[in-house]
């Protein structure tokens with residue numbers, strides 16, 4: 001049904017809808033439509049609005065406010081024309097000189113043509129592909145995240161200027177990486193809500209061309225809101241709102257899955273990245289997801305889209321649906337009674353744009369039936385046209401605009417390709433390094449046996465989801481060849497490695513090598529959009545290959561794992577013949593070089609895992625269980641480093657270095673007095689933990705980094721006694737001292753990456769706002785602060801206790 005509706009396309013749009021391309025796979029259902037690459041318009045319309053002959057319209061007048069330009073434009077549109085604008089491939093309005101516009105473009109870690117807004121070829125055939133997000137996140141370097149986004153949006157503007165891309169990008173993906181099996185966990189900044197929030201702010205500011213100050217972690221919009229017509233570089237989109245992190249598992253699919261989530265988990269875990277994305281980074285878009293939240297499809301949820309996103313968080317731009325998520329409301333879920341009811345539900349809930357065609361085809365009937373009204377449609381159109389105007393899409397020739405001078409030479413520029421290499425190097429995580437086997441010295445290790453299909457891999461194995469054609473790709477094999485002689489043998493035919501037919505040959509070559517480097521892990525055949533894993537073990541015969549090769553090796557053995565999600569490699573972790581393990585995520589176009597440089601000691605690794613590596617036994621947990629907290633009575637272990645107390649393969653935050661580091665707290669108070677009174681009611685509000693007593697934090701105390709008189713500095717001395725320098729990542733946690741499983745066992749308070757000289761040191765300071773950093777969320781979705789001792793822990797090693805007390809306890813007047 002949905003497929004047919006796609007095939008009908010929308011007559012007002014001048015390009016072939018992607019469904020024509022996908023039609024042969026009719027039986028595979030429309031799921032495929034959403035993941036296969038789109039076919040591009042026969043003749044991509046390069047013309048622009050408000051060009052010669054049309055620039056006399058008031059809506060083209062840059063001297064007017066966006067509001068008045070929008071209302072002028074709306075006053076000129078026929079109803080039919082309006083309905084053609086509510087979909088991702090917005091129709092042309094030729095009588096007003098307005099070309100078609102393709103809203104759907106992607107910029108997750110470089111541009112990609114998953115949506116029809118981006119088209120490679122002609123002037124720009126390839127772009128810089130940075131590491132997949134999960135690996136860049138492992139750098140814990142906000143400046144890096146911001147610079148990547150700046151580079152990506154510069155390439156986007158270059159593409160736009162030559163008519164190969166739009167200016168609305170549906171990135172980043174900031175859903176919490178809740179379950180290790182999730183096929184799209186690779187696209188996200190990991191499992192921790194604080195890290196995801198920080199990533200969202202850094203990345204969105206970079207994309208949108210807003211100033212970003214890492215130290216203040218706070219941005220200032222260059223110009224005031226009303227005069228920012230031309231200041232947005234591109235518009236980012238925070239997706240997928242909300243509680244979306246399941247593709248297809250155990251008979252459930254993302255299209256119909258009903259995520260049952262407590263208010264506590266929403267406020268504490270699922271929503272903070274979105275809140276930061278909108279409030280702090282002022283992202284211009286939110287995408288509602290396919291799944292339902294507690295019974296209601298998110299795109300039809302007025303509370304979520306209007307009350308929370310638009311009013312409470314203050315979204316200024318638009319809400320788009322995920323692709324065909326409106327059709328799903330009726331066709332797949334049956335939540336609405338008819339197609340036009342689904343359309344009305346979503347528009348009335350506050351969705352402005354439908355990725356797909358459903359709204360343009362069913363809105364007229366909805367209007368006739370009176371279940372949606374024109375003012376609701378006008379409100380959506382104001383959000384959409386208002387943004388297009390702010391992006392400069394109604395200012396005539398792009399080349400005459402502020403970003404108009406960015407030419408094709410900006411794409412794949414040296415500085416961008418260097419940054420792609422730098423990002424991979426900063427993200428790589430050294431998981432195991434027995435007896436300091438790494439780094440290798442080129443003088444000692446002259447000949448290496450290189451094993452595994454990834455080592456000489458096609459782009460796909462190095463780039464991950466949502467990647468366009470890269471400028472260049474450096475395979476691991478090519479990278480290693482610059483340091484040593486190599487003997488390469490794949491060991492497995494492909495990543496699935498169903499057969500062990502090549503294992504024997506691999507064990508034979510290792511005896512003539514000084515060292516062995518095995519590449520193993522996953523690729524898009526194992527984890528991707530629409531495909532979750534069912535196992536955490538390495539696929540097929542990979543484990544067998546690694547064990548046999550390690551056993552046969554005479555020299556040291558290094559295992560390099562390429563994967564987005566975690567894999568259970570306990571067998572290798574505990575095997576003394578595998579001396580070193582490196583996690584390389586999907587390292588992007590320069591990944592092979594970064595890996596080789598790490599192995600041969602060109603730099604010291606500083607990445608840390610942004611997600612827990614669970615053992616295979618975790619697969620007994622239903623992927624559909626959204627609860628963060630453990631429930632011992634039903635054997636549910638809880639999720640993420642904050643709640644999961646079971647065995648791990650490697651912990652969140654794990655990551656080794658070549659340096660010789662020691663850390664101490666140099667200055668931290670032992671007591672902090674809060675200048676507020678305890679609301680006696682709040683003691684009951686927490687319920688789960690009546691002692692020590694708690695303070696309910698007034699909502700405004702949680703915002704921003706305002707200290708409200710109770711902030712304090714935590715300073716650390718980090719010393720490197722090693723003879724090589726490098727960069728080092730400090731993660732500061734607060735730990736719960738109670739054994740209460742309803743409280744997080746630890747929370748990430750902040751993180752900082754610093755550069756250390758050989759035999760050098762650095763002072764690392766964190767400013768802590770107790771209301772923001774030391775609170776937990778109670779069952780009513782309120783932030784509460786436990787009074788009494790809080791234990792601060794750095795990198796799971798050094799501890800310090802700070803006690804939170806009320807000012808009145810010191811005899812001060814409060815409130």
Ligand SMILES: *[C@@H]1O[C@H](CO)[C@@H](O)[C@H](O)[C@H]1NC(C)=O
Nearest residue numbers: 011012013014045092094100
């Ligand atoms: C505008 O859309 C109409 C209707 O789909 C189409 O016939 C026409 O070719 C389009 N015009 C341009 C300039 O793309």
Ligand SMILES: *[C@@H]1O[C@H](CO)[C@@H](O)[C@H](O)[C@H]1NC(C)=O
Nearest residue numbers: 347348371372373374375376
């Ligand atoms: C249009 O619909 C919205 C949402 O249902 C409603 O709030 C509003 O009052 C309606 N406006 C008119 C003019 O009927």
Ligand SMILES: *[C@@H]1O[C@H](CO)[C@@H](O)[C@H](O)[C@H]1NC(C)=O
Nearest residue numbers: 456457458477487488489490
């Ligand atoms: C690596 O792959 C390329 C392209 O698939 C192939 O031509 C080449 O022979 C391979 N290299 C080795 C050493 O097997």
Ligand SMILES: *[C@@H]1O[C@H](CO)[C@@H](O)[C@H](O)[C@H]1NC(C)=O
Nearest residue numbers: 707710711712713765766767
């Ligand atoms: C924390 O440190 C910063 C920077 O050194 C300083 O400006 C600020 O006053 C300190 N705050 C407190 C509460 O000590």
Ligand SMILES: *[C@@H]1O[C@H](CO)[C@@H](O)[C@H](O)[C@H]1NC(C)=O
Nearest residue numbers: 141143144422727753754755
């Ligand atoms: C963070 O990333 C930026 C950009 O690559 C880099 O210049 C800086 O040195 C990095 N910081 C650390 C401490 O590694």
